[in-house]
Amino acid sequence: MPTGLSRISTKDFDYWAALHLLQRAGFGGTPSQVFELKKKGPEDAVDHLLEFEQVEDGGVNAKVEGRFDNDIMRSLTADERRQRNQARKNGNEAVLERFRNERQKRQRADRRQLAELQSWWMARMIETRRPFQEKMTLFLHGHFATGYRAVEDSYHMFKQNELFRSNVTGNFRDDLVRNIIRDPAMIKYLNNNQNSRRAPNENLARELMELFTLGEGRGYTEQDIKQGARALTGYTYRDDEFQFNAGNHDDEMKVIFGKRDKWDGDDFVDLIFARSSASEFICEKLYRFYVNDSSSTLEGPARSVVRQMAKTFKADNFELKPVLRKLFLSRHFYDESNRSAIIKSPVQLVVQAIRSLGAPVRDVPRIVQSCSLMGQDLFKPPSVKGWDGGRKWINTSTLFTRQNTLIYLLTGRMPGSKPWDNNSSEFDARHLLEHLRELTDRDREHDAVVYLSRFVIGTVPEEKRLVEWVDYVRERGGIDDNPTIINLLALMTAAPEYQLC
């Protein structure tokens, strides 16, 4: 197995390699899209994904402005605060009740907007012409995990999502980490609005090192957390913007990583990135997300690739694009052992299904809800650790939900709905076999099943299972009938192999 980041040759960048790249750096694509990507050759294919600004976005960005209301959870005006305090003092229950009701009304409206935001992002992942941008945004959402329930402001969640989206190929230290300590949603989520020189709150300082940059116990002490928290005092927000509250900031001397000065938040970030564990920890997370998440510890070739990534990352001053470009062009990335080595997240499962099978989008809020049932509720990660991913996605009930969600995408059939009509699907799946005609018609059923199987599940099952699938197609009278293809797809998407990508 290639242990370094040596490059894949144009010859080795075949159809299946292009499919692998499109699934990992994006959400997969139709057979025709995969052919297009393959024809570009490895360099141009990777550039096509990473240099996404060159791809016309279909007007998606223009539609973002004003899409979400920033006023729903606005804080009380000075006048309103005065009224409420007055009512508290006088025990005026009627006024207090009005304030409570008003707040509850706004919270309900905000939860509705959060649901809209979830659907908006899901639709964007399904439709985008810049799949890497959304895939990396999803990575960053899981990395800098922030949960709506504690933030209670859908607009701040949206703003954070846009922060990620606009920096997916940016500088990890300067564009992402420096901005995340100024991000209203994160500040609220990790209580940094309560972090003042009189009463320091360590939450953000701790997670900044443990989860966002260095990794648990890797190159910092409890003392560094305490001192780092002091550096972050006064970093708060007002309405929708970051605010530096000088009155709450501790501008005395602090000792962080043994260095003594009047450090502030940005200094703290710079000090963190001077530690050697920073680049390695972040590259490890990138590796698990993009290359292989099957083992809990990275050893052998995987470890050595992560080390080389970390070296590149550091040498390039924590720019994301160069390290990802090297990774996506490496022979290691395409190695057989790294194909089908990641358990799809629920979002990957549904978005890839729609994009690669060309299935109808159907009802986006329902798709969002399915993902939540499968354990991935967008904007509501289970904790600041994000989603554990890997095998944690799978148990007996989520497996059925995964399989049945695919049936919904293929057929429009919802759980419990009857009667069943084979022709009601509105999904013409025959396009998936377009390229098969050029390949062969020696044993059409057999070849079609093998071809579809490789495209849909990334591999061909054991001979005995393959025969059963081919027999099924023969019993139905051949592969040219649309309902038969759809039934076959239902079978393939229910296979254990389909959970991998």
Next chain:
Amino acid sequence: MTDSTQHPWSRRLFIRQGMALASLATTTPLFIQQTAEGVMIPIGSALSSIPGMPQDRILVIVQMSGGNDGLNTVVPYGLDDYYRLRPTIGLKKPGSGADAALQLNQAQGIGLNPAFSGLQELMDSGVASIVQGVGYPNPNRSHFSSMDIWHTGNPDGRRGNGWLGRYFDNACGGTPNPEIGISLGSDSPLAMQGDQVMPVNFESADLYRWMGEDLDKGLNRPYGNVGDQNSLNESSDQLAFLKRTSMDAQLSSQKVRKAVAQQPLSTYPGGTLSNQLRMIAAMIRSEMPTRVYYASMGGFDTHANQAGQHGRLLRQAGDSLKSFYEDIKAQGNQKRVLTMVFSEFGRRVPQNASNGTDHGTAAPMYFIGDMVEPGVHGTHPSLSNLDNGDLRFTTDFRSCYAEVLDNWMGADSKDVLGRKWKPTKIIKTT
């Protein structure tokens, strides 16, 4: 009569059946293998034996979502403040007409909402208890935040896992039985999420299956064959893990659907909670290896004109709980099943301007089962010494969790709750 009454608390039957099924396939499902290898620590093993108390106990959680009005469920009719603060929605003293409160404890001046007669019957039979004034410090009045606090067992609400999930993680080292926790309903409760365990969750048994068979029965055979994975090493191979889980899912689905298809041994009133409890009783009767079941019922957010609505909710809840108990008793399982009922908060003491009540704080919890120390426990919160119009809690909910963990599940509550809480007396000790 049934297998479960012949083998009242034996998991062996299930293992035998599971093995028979599994031997037809090329692979042994993960959980059966592990149960057979004794990886699972039997629940209750950490507990000294109490005469008459079975070792393999089951906990059933019933969640009343929306904030059940504790003061109109367990009615402090002896306190004048109750009628002063709730002039139109306050329930009349027992014996003063058809819609008056039911007598519960005359000495304490406490009654029950007349619609909650199901619970009163269980109380009269000595198989139910009420713990009064349960809450936690610095109460949170948001449904979501307060529910998270109850689910995590942590008022900071930042922990990503639930108290039962941590119990699963602790009680079943390594990969646990996938069916150790089953929740019914559309959402998988945070309470059951562990670091290693994600609970099995389904809305109805009919959804706990692959729907592809509805497309064409001919798909069943190829679907059932997930292939051979004996040559694969599960610890390093994702596919081997997925194949095993697929097998587990197929077997589990057959088992659950077979269980739920049985006729219940009592009559259920119908409704969401009733259906969930009926399914749970059926699964208990079928000797599923499940130790915690989770059911829930919504609609308790009674901000306006609450009288009729609240009555209907309590009627459904009480009657469902009673039918469930009777079903369990007819199975002979009443000593091994403990049911715990809670809501994320109670409601404010004064009624609001719309004949309803707003989000409040402390409220009672309810426990049902033959091993429950019956009666009304704890102290009713004062209605005169209020915290800004809200009740001050008298029992921390974590004391109740501690009791359930230590004295019912046989776990160490300190491992689960992060510290030792003085258990609230709920379970019989003699």
